[in-house]
Amino acid sequence: MxxxxxxxxxxxxxxxxxxxxxxxxxxxxxxxxxEVDTELSASQVSVLARLNKGEAASASALAALEGVKPQSMAVTIAALEELGLVARTPDPSDGRRHIIALTQEGALRSSGLRAARGEWLAQTMDTELTDDERKTVIDAMAIIERLARA
The missing domain is CATH 1.20.5 (Single alpha-helices involved in coiled-coils or other helix-helix interfaces)
Incomplete structure (x- = not known):
């Protein structure tokens, strides 16, 4: 087993x-x-989340954060751009670079993904866990938070 x-x-x-x-x-x-949103790949969702948090603004910075090659990030960004979720604009301080930003639709999609995942998790916990198990999860999260701050 x-x-x-x-x-x-x-x-x-x-x-x-x-x-x-x-x-x-x-x-x-x-x-x-x-798996809550199957239309986007895991890397696309991750890029949307990073842009939404303001963690990066260029393809090279996103590639470094994601631990992928710049060429792979270029493919991910191109796909998101084709879907209308991100836009590229020339970097005014460096003509070789582009600034990557969420479009309004991209920001809505990123927020919607967070909300959908939160709803899925809450609903799953409601249907799959007992009251005592949910209390145990709450207690465990306090301990995990303490570990994260150590």
Missing amino acids: DTGIAQARDDDTSSLRASIDLRVAFGRLRRRMR
Whole structure:
């Protein structure tokens, strides 16, 4: 019976097992939430989110943040541009670069994706978890937040 959850030690409270289980569970949840919008690829959704947060404004900066080659980012940006979700404008300070920005439709789509994923997660938790399990999730999130600040 392989559930994909680590069995690092027989001790259920080991830090190693907890860290592996947490990474695996978050990875699965992140992949599942990406499935909420199947029209866009995971890389396209990620670029929209980064632009929406103001994390980058050029293709090279986006490529660096995403850990992909500039050529791959150019393909992603071109697809988003074709869908009307981003626009390129010349960088006034560097004629070789373009500024990548969300269009109004792109901003609405990015916000809509966040809302749709939030709705999916809330609805799934409502139908799949008991009241006690939801309380456990809330308690666990406080602990995970504390880990994130360590």
